[in-house]
Amino acid sequence: MNAVPRRIRRVLAGISLPVYLLLYAPLSVIAIFSFAPSLGHPGPNLAAYGMLLNDPEVLAALRRSLTLAIGSAVLGTMLGTLMGFGLSRFRPAKGGGFWVGTLPSLIIYLPIIMPSLVFGISELIFFNFVHEYTGLLSAGLLTMGIAHVTFQAPYVALVVYARLAGLDPNLFEASQDLYANAVKSFVFLTIPVVRPALIGGFLLAITLSIDDFTISFFTAGPGSVTLPIYIYSAIARKGSSPEINALGSLMIATVIGVALLYYFVTRHRERSTRIPAVA
């Protein structure tokens, strides 16, 4: 790194530090505003947080968000792990033709590259049709969950695939050679070696679910208002309020807390510099 002269490193730092500030400024503003004086509460106060914790609508939305995030992440992680495992282990090393070689990748990348809006509206129309003709899948947490699994599974698959692709392929043969049949090999080799990716993938899936608004918005029903949808409609209805600021602050704090916790817990296990995923 000595290739970069000290002068240039100063310039880089001079640009980067304000960028870091800029990244956190809006989030801090919300946190500060959440303590702002309001009617009947002069001076900095926690009134907004009190209101929040006593608001049944907010609590119900929180419950739905958690149910949705955890439920979809469990299924998304299962499907994604199997996809990542299968594609890394059983796809021919090169080629494999369109059906085995190319098509699975195209399908996996589809949810990742498709703009959320197109994703959400497609699901809206599809669930509408299915409901109209079969009476199944009325818009609600279930349809939201299906949509969430659809975008979680590919990300989990990529994480698991990356982990397995970095392993010596002889490991699997070594386990067979050492008397493990397919099931034992999966249980005693594959699961343990992908465990970090599995945990990472699961947390990523939860983060993706909590982060999403657009797709949730178009697949939600009247009875399935989750936190992001609640905030969105509250903003649309009455603009900003200390309560929304408080809710936003809590959400930000939770995500940052969980992210840091996961990072520092796993950091000691994996020495190599990992590049965290963007959600």
Add this chain to the structure above:
Amino acid sequence: MMPGAVMMPAGPEKVTAARGAISLSHITRIFAGSIPAVDHIDLEIQAGEFFTLLGPSGCGKTTLLRMIAGFETPDEGRIVISGREMQDVPAHQRAVNTVFQSYALFPHLNVEQNIGFGLRMRGVRKPERKKRVDAMMELLQIGPFAARNAGQLSGGQRQRVALARALVNEPEVVLLDEPLSALDAKLRAELQIELLRMQKRLGMTFIFVTHDQHEALVMSDRIGVMSNGRLQQVGPVLDVYEKPRNVFVAEFLGLSNIWAIEPLGGGMAAAPIGVLKIAAVIGVARMAMIRPEKIWIYNDTHAPQGRENVFPGTVREAIYMGASTQYRIELGGGGFILALDTNNQAAERSWRPGEAVAVELKPENIMLVEA
């Protein structure tokens, strides 16, 4: 057959074959559409033998090994291990263990757990398992790093662990796929000796794959030289080296001088360097070969008189290699010859480029080989 059960003793149907003996007949393996990677291999390996498959990369030796291990299925032919037909026996039920070129140590397990993996999969109980793993670790001097992870080991340590992991299961056959190729020369030499000692001590059949002829010569009871999916020659090390069957074997194993010859009758043949007297019956042979160390070099003034196959020449190149010196000599009649002279006290002297010499090729040292 119970799932997971391993045929340790030979099946009751064949008591004749010794435990660890391997018989391959007509083994052929074809990769999609191309020429066979392994082409009709017939091979008998005795129980307790150290057998080496030697050949350049891509000659099919690793594929053959993988078929014995059960990772790949032959298109044709039979593999019989300890008298038992292996056709329908999957890799995890074969009493065969492999030491991989990459070692393939499990990254999520420590050294001790790595070694005990096979016993654990076979359902050996913990106290028994520990006893056997400990014994093996002591044998290979692994004890001090038993609790370490695979990632924290040096190359030589990994190699030992991989070997221990195979040996602890007391397999009938141990397969070694270039296990020393990633190590530096000194460590390699040490481990060659250790591997050999271990094999003699445990009496298991070892099949060792390498492209390194020196390694093959040092370690093996017998070697099989492979090229283009075929076994070119199988035999004891000495035989294969001294009496190579064809040009490929002669050139792959050690240095050699090879000439096309034209029989003249009476044990004489015309070669590019001149007329040669050959002790062996020439018959239909059209190629002759002599190892460089079998060539005598004399000062031109001391050249033996009245003997066959003595040619005058000039040293063009002398490469000092410690124990010996390798000479490239231009012969009077045209053409070059490679000769090797040991640098011991018995050696008459050493020669420098430009010096006039004479070389003698004793008729009994000239071998006839196939093209």
Add this chain to the structure above:
Amino acid sequence: MGTAAQGEARSRAWRLWITSGPGLFWIVLFLLIPSGVMLGIAFFTNSDFGSPVLPLSLDSFSQVAGYGILGWSGANFTVLLRSLLQAGVATSVTILLAYPLVFFIVTRPASLRPVLLLFAIVPSWTNQVVRTYAWMELLNPFAPVSHVAQVLGIIPPHLGLMPGNFAVLVGLSYNYLPYMVVPLYAAAEKLDWTLVEAGRDLYASGARLFFNTVFPQTLPGLLSGIILVGIPAFGDYVVPQLLGGDKAMMLGSLIADQFTFSPDWPYGAALTLIMLVFTCIGLIVFRRLTQRLGGGEGAML
């Protein structure tokens, strides 16, 4: 009966479908087919309730082109151009911010780098609505930032920095900056600095040194970043909806309106088709560029 190798390939393919099949089937059923249905709807006629009915027609596309009951209007073209422009400018802003940031991180000691990268990414893990809402709080007419802008005469008094195109640009750049940082970082971390050392004698100025030695090595990362930022920014819905106004409308809002406030599904589907066409063009162009540059995709499928 083929060779054993073919048999093994078959059994691998079978295992591939057993393991990957359920996930792939899920995506096909719940995304590929639905998006196909939606695109199909573009060719139907609109009913009075906004749902598609027969006969098949191209009416929705003439609507997209701007023809309506009131004659031709250029409004849709304006929206499309604005979306492309906003996405392009936002992408450029993220590039300009990400390069110094990434090189600031890679020139720090190795132990610090992951933490510094993490701090650049963490904000992206919060909900998009919350993130965007934060900018509403920061840029609204009563916020200090707007006040400063008013005093400096950048904007007229009593108006805020939002709603408007500027706020949308800020929101998009903020939202997608990490998507540029991550691929660029991945490229910069693997940078071969010996090339920079070698080039030091060859190139007179720092800028030429950068563009001849560093820049080509980060190009694959940059191209991935452009795809990761440009495409979602172009189709974004939340940011223009919250930070823009009628005058800052982007394609996303226009499409969403056809499915919510004033239903007209065929028209909305036709607009979506346009969005997808531009998305695909962008994707193909940049993938081609990446391939031509031999960009390593790392552990990608």
